Structures are given as structure tokens and as C-alpha cells.
Amino acid sequence: MNYKNKILYLTTFFSSFLFAENNISSIEYKHFNDLKEIEVNSASPKLTKITVDTEDISRDEEIEISDQQLAKNPQLIHYFLNLAIDKNRPELIPDLVAMYKKYQYHDPILIDYALGEYAHYQQDYTEAINIYQKLLEKYPNINKIRYKLAQWQFEDKSFNSAKQNFSQLQQQKLPYFIQKRIAAYQYAIQQDNEFDFEMGVNFLNENNINNASSQPYIYLANRRFNKSPDSLPQKGKGFAYYINLEKSFNIADHQKFLFNNLLSGKYYWNNKKYNDIENRALVGYQYQNAKNRMSISPLFEKRWFDQKQYSHSYGLRFENDIKLANKWQSSFAFEYTKTNYKNKSNPHYKQLYSTTLVYLADSKKYFYIGSDVLLDNTINLQEKSRRYAIRMGWKQDWDYYVSTKIGIQFAKRFFKEKEYLFNKKRFDTEYDLTLNIWKRDFSIFGVVPKIQYKYHKTRSTIPDFYSFKKQQINLLFEKDF
DSSP, X not given: OOOOEEOOOOOXXXXXXXXXXXXXXXXXXXXXXXXXXOEEOOOOOOTTSOOOOOOOOOOOOOOOOOHHHHHTOHHHHHHHHHHHHHTTOGGGHHHHHHHHTTSTTOOHHHHHHHHHHHHHHTTOHHHHHHHHHHHHHHOTTOHHHHHHHHHHHHHTTOHHHHHHHHHHHHTSOOOHHHHHHHHHHHHHHHHHTSOEEEEEEEEEEESOTTOOOOOOEEEETTEEEEEOGGGSOOOEEEEEEEXXXXXXXXXXXTEEEEEEEEEEEEEETTOGGGOEEEEEEEEEEEEEOSSEEEEEEXXXXXXXXXXXXXXXXXXXXXXXEEEEETTEEEEEEEEEEEEEETTOSSOEEEEEEEEEEEEEEETTEEEEEEEEEEEEEOSSTTTOEXXXXXXXXXXXXXXXXXXXXXXXXXXXXXXXXXXXXXXXEEEEEEEEEEEEEEETXXXXXXXXXXXXXXXXXXXXXXXXHHOEEEEEEEEEEEXXX
């Protein structure tokens, strides 16, 4: 699954004033846009999705020899050039090739083969593949060249070309262990075109499902107004769920047609008027190689609240992932949507700018830091806002099959105009903490349960309506098919 960060998108509507005894008034307060913590679809790198385990590379042979000794013996250079290739020491290749080229009877195939290995070591896939394609045109029967070429095409996301070369190799009489590796690559290419189905569910026992302030009254013009019961925090028991369906179609080397549909929601069996369903679909185009991924997708969203249609949105999303180094990846996302609400005449135009930097420390842990800017524009200037967020996290696989994932977020949200009722501009500060823990070797019917703790706090300049905090402990069940 993509990494997902929840925020509060708050506006209010005052429906009526009911005067009570002793000059104390009662105010009914209802959320209309704010009952759901809207998902910010933050940038999340996806460059390392497909991998194939092949052989272990041995580097345990150490031989010391001087450049003077090598320069006098072309056969020795030939030997060490092969050794540098076979023992995965490509950093030695440029000097060895330079010395080897000086001799009249050098092997041109070995030189090109070595230069291709060095280009691959430098992660210059274009050059490496180009060298080996030219070699293969001259020597189509050398299976070792074709095998390496297919491997690099796979790594560079040229799946159609890689599949063609692997298929030709499968027709040859190759050693069993090579055939087994080729079959693994072919299976990975096939799986890349299969449907990716993911679903999750967790139980809910919430004390503030409407994200309301617990303050029972407010003061306006030196008069106290009591909030109606519906304006105070509401309780609910039920479950949250999501179903994600993703499919990609290879249309050419590096290029794909994408489809993704995410259905998510909350169901409260003891407070059904807060039941919430949202469906988000994207259909688009992606270009990807070993170092870069770009996609552009029109998107469509629909939301139902209290069993009634609540809003619909459409827009466009652009993503760009870059592999900065062996352990560093960055991701950028831009999203523009227009949202129409059933109970509002004016639509909202939202722009999201999101960046994420990930450090893959090793196979057991990674760290990330990111930022989001969400601009919400509408004709009603009281609801027009800008939100800036910083987030960071850490995922770790520990001993004894224990895994943890922690994420924290700090955000500030500024509204354009004063709220007419308070004659004050609204300014919110938000704090979020999410902690997941699970045992990788424990599952129930193939599903690994996770314990999740979530904490959220919003501090507002209009605290009687918008300040609140809540925390939850959930048991998550997620399955990827």
C-alpha cells in the first residue's frame, strides 16, 4: 500500500439559535464537512516494488599484484578482467580495460562485456543496455550476454524486452539453476500485470466520532450559549474498512496504463447517522525506469454520509519518484480537485503539494520525512484555508519477528477571513502520533493482526468549537492478495 496521513478538514454551520430561560441561550452546532478525517494522499516512493532474488555474489578472493606486473603480461590482464566481472569488482574495470586495450590482440568482446558491467555498476542503464544490445547483434548465440541484458532490462522496467530475451533463453539447454532464475524473472513480470487486491478492517470504539470540542457552551457578547447535544462529542462503536484494487498494463517498455480504486469507510452500528463511505478511482499513464517514475492520472471521488450522497470530486494527480542514491529515494505529488457538496452551492478547489524523502537503512528498517501543503479555495472566504504539515516516521523489523512502525505529524492551518460569529480568524495547530506493532510470524487465517495506537490533538484560536483531542487503540487486520 501507498504510506496515508489523516488530517482534519474543519468548517462549521450554525443552524439555529433557541433562547432558553434566565437569559441563557442554546446554540445548535453541527459539522458538515468535518465529520470525516480527510485523507491526504501524500507522496510515497514506489521505485522498489518488484525484485527477484538470484545468486549470492562472492567477493572473498583477494589477490595483490602491481600495475607494473600487469602491464607486462596481457594474459594476466585478461585473467583479472574476467575475475573483476565474475567476483563483482567492477570498480577495477576501467584501469584494467585501459591497460588491456594497449595490446594488439586483445579480445573486443571481453572489453565491451566489461564496459557494460561497469556502466551497470554506475547505474547508467541506458549505456549498459546499449552496449549489450550491440554485442548481441554481433554474437546472438552467446547466452551469457542475452541473460545479462535481460536482467538489466528487467531492472530498468523494460519488461516487454526482458520477457522476450528470457523467453529465448528458456528455449536453450541451460543449467537448471539458470533456468530456475529465468523462471523467477518471468513470474515477476507476469505478476506485475496481475490484479493487486488489498483489504483491511479494524474495530472502532470512539468517544468523538464528529471531532467536536467537549466545551458544553460558548460566550458571545457576554452571554452564554449552551450547545445542543448533537454539537458535543458523539460516541460510536463499529468498524473501519478499506478495499483497494490496483491493476497495471504494460503497453511498451517503461510504459504502463494504470487503474486504481480505493473504497473506504466507517460503519457505526449504534450511531448510523455518522456512517461514512468514500470511493476514489484513478485511471492514468505511468513511465518508469530504474531511477525514475512519473505518472499522471485523472481521479474521481464520491462520498456518502448517513446513507446519503454527500459530495463528489474530480481532478488530476501527478507523481514523480526519483532514486537519489542506493539508499535514498524522493517522491513528489501534486493533486488538483474540484469538490461539489450536496448541501453547498459553492464548490471547493483543492491543491495538494506533497514531498517525501526516504532513507532505506537496510533490509530491516527505513526512515522518512515529508511535507504537505494543502490549499482549499472557495468563494466563502471563511472556509478558504492553507494547511502546512511536516511528518516523519520509522519502520523497523526487530528480532523475534517483532515489527514496529511509528509516524508523527505536526501541522498548521490558516483560514482566510474572520468567522463572522466570533469576529476572529481561525488558526489551528494539529498534532498526530500513530504507532503500529505486530508479530511477523503470527497470523490468523493468513492475516497478520496489528495493534495500532493513534493520538490526535487540534488546538484552535476558536477553542470552544474546534479544539479537541482523542486517542484510540485499534486491532487491525490487513491482507494483500
